[in-house]
Amino acid sequence: MAILLCGLIGLERELRAKQAGLKTMIMIGLGSTLFTILSIKIGIGNADRIASNIVTGIGFLGAGVIFKEESKVRGLTTACVIWIVAAIGMAIGAGFSEQAIGVTVIVLLALILFPYVEDFVQHRSTSREYRIVKKYENEGLDSYEEHFKIAGLKLSRGQQNLSDGIISGTWTAAGSPKNHKLFVDHMLQDEKILEFQF
Template sequence: MNLDQFIDNSHFLTQSEVNKFLWSTLLCGVIGAEREFRNKQAGLKTMIMIGLGSTLITILSVKIGVNSHDRIAANIVTGIGFLGAGVIFKDENRVSGLTTACVIWIVSALGMSVGAGYIEQAIGVTLVALLSLLFFPVVEEFFERRYTMRVYKIVKKYDGERLDIYEESLKKYKLKIKRGGQRLANGIISGTWIAIGSPKNHDFFVETMLQDENILEFDF
């Protein structure tokens, strides 16, 4: 292979590819900065690395996959799922990290879009994603001030009465409830409820339960 053939085979980094890497760094970095500001598991560096990696793989897929330009890049969609799963955690009755996992998926898609040359589409999605990440937490906080969900578990000695009195107490404080499982074993009865209401009403209920001497265990 002579020098002209080597150059024609596009082994060198072109200006177009440099621009793609710069765009990928910028767009993914903007989203990563938002994650970094909120102290999430995947922040600025992680998002930039994911975006650059997706961009490079997409470029290589177009260059190497002569008969099928999407052959290599298609595996990004599968592989990024394992990376996203690593930031999802389950803590008792709460799951965290779902939003960050979704952002990782979007950043990967942005890198692929830039690598394929669809920069305008990548810019548009970046703006929509960034606005969503900045705006929706405000909306969530607004609703949480009025409709907070908590899971309660009460354990007490069984004295012939069920836990209906505590269920009535939940209703008394205007909490909408969904009864979970109840269990009786060795003279101990326990029950769980999912309750939705204002934080103030939750606090009133918790304070009442903390003063109940018959309760052996109270999770809230």
Template sequence: MYADYADLIHLLVALAIGAVIGAEREYRSKSAGLRTMIMVSLSSCLFTILSLKIGVENPDRLAANILTGLGFLGAGVIFKDENRISGITTATTIWMTAAIGMAVGAGYLILSLFATLIVLIVLILLIYVQERIEHRHQARTYRIVCPYRQETLDKYEELFKEYGMQVIRNTQRKTEHRITGRWVLIGTADNHRHLTEYLLDDPSIIELSF
């Protein structure tokens, strides 16, 4: 009877942990939010409890199978836009929530609560550090289309350097009447803003994306 009561406590703790982590993801409008994190935490906890009750010869296989089963959830929240991959933090949060749920199911309540605190610090507090870094070191993809006049778009690379940009990659493609350039530039947010203001006023540019 005591074991059943303890298991119920573990499930409630797993629910609370999943709710706390999921609320943070929901607040930031991520694809895996409150209910998803609750279900991940609860299911991992319950699988662990059942496996311990049934008896597993090799506990390592239990953890491996749970994390393998969660792989499709992680893949579902990762997507690629034009110049960056999004959703990796949410995918890894799903994995971490599962690990915490397993710790709760195995009875390691203090460990799981401490791990939850670390997750919240990473998700809530370190985002300001990340934003600070991105403000000073931001990568963007620029695409410029101009009329073709027997010249390349190399002049823009000199312009990028004047605005303090580092050119990571560039390609140029010519059609019959137009020439298109694509660059990946790294610089501060302010430098990107000043550069785009200049490019938007450039009368020789037919199309501009950034």
């Protein structure tokens, strides 16, 4: 049962080319199941002695798949899936098969359906970071904030720096992909901008 349930979740991760796939999920599920059975069998009077450490061990595995890429954090979903696969394995090892099956169905539905929901939300509104660098000409970068508003983006001002006659600023803007494209196209035509990150 551990191979089947954890394998189904692992297969979904494998098809999406995630870091932890079919083999990893099966091994985590089997390991959690076996540790739970051993904890019950040999931990007489203290049945949670071994099982309680599964959660700690899984934390290390989960941390290994989380990494930061530029301004985004990747691997959080995979880390959560590793954590819940271990919980499914523990449920099977403790004899709670119905709960394990129920949670597996919910997890699979979430993993399959949520990407479509996320795509729908992102097409309505997405957040991006922008950085503008230009030569300082006795004025700040406030005028560029008007361009954000004209493009229909909601913005949050970040850090602004002035050094050696060069002024730079960062913003986080939220809006539809169409509005982001409108803003980027406008900024790319500005000859005063020395560097534009988007």
